[in-house]
Amino acid sequence: MVVIELSDDDVSRIFRALADTTRRDIVRRTLATEVSVSQLAAAYAMSFAAVQKHVAVLEEARLVTKEPRGRERMVRGNPDRIHQAQRLLDQFEHIWRSRIERLDALLEEEPT
Amino acid sequence: MVVIELSDDDVSRIFRALADTTRRDIVRRTLATEVSVSQLAAAYAMSFAAVQKHVAVLEEARLVTKEPRGRERMVRGNPDRIHQAQRLLDQFEHIWRSRIERLDALLEEEPT
DNA sequence: TTCTATTACAACCATTTGGTTGTACGTTAC
């Protein structure tokens, strides 16, 4: 696992990309199996172009990759990126935990 | 820990709220210590009203709570909600892992 | 070659977002 430093904009792009039901569903599908853009488009009640745009947003966030296969573009979910997002949330939990530790330390202080 | 069922809109709201640098910073600050809205506002190069709106977005996503204290409104980060977001990402990883298992099973199949 | 499927991309539109300023209101301090 290569540890990549995420810029603030990267982080925003990742969460932004995940903030849409259709896009989350696309991530699920492309993590489960490899599918073409047109196969994805067939699954949703919206135009092909709309789905194409959703895939583009996910691609910019690097949550999926697109690979040409004949005339199709196969979309693959990127589990590494999901993992990175998880680690971001971990950092929040660390902040919270260290707060609790500080409070505990206060309570344990000997009254002078 | 109470396990709450998150609606699709809830999930969108959570990720949407986290898709902004200022808001992520507010979450960090309010997980670390309790701060008033005006204290938060003082930390950023934008108007009080703008920060107020950011807090409102976080509040709608239940990532923070606001509690009146005198004339101030104290903002507290909600670690439970962060945890829920983490579990959402966990689900994506499960999908990925079960794909790998399927592929492994295929490879292990006896050629007939 | 010709037809069809898949994709790319531009132009357009309504709504949302992230910011602003201004005004009003309750609370604390003097």
Added chain:
DNA sequence: GTAACGTACAACCAAATGGTTGTAATAGAA
């Protein structure tokens, strides 16, 4: 009581978002 502080909220604005339709290019099938 009055001034200052902290908040709420409305109105406004530019830019981004999520959708549409239409057109063009490329690859595969007939």
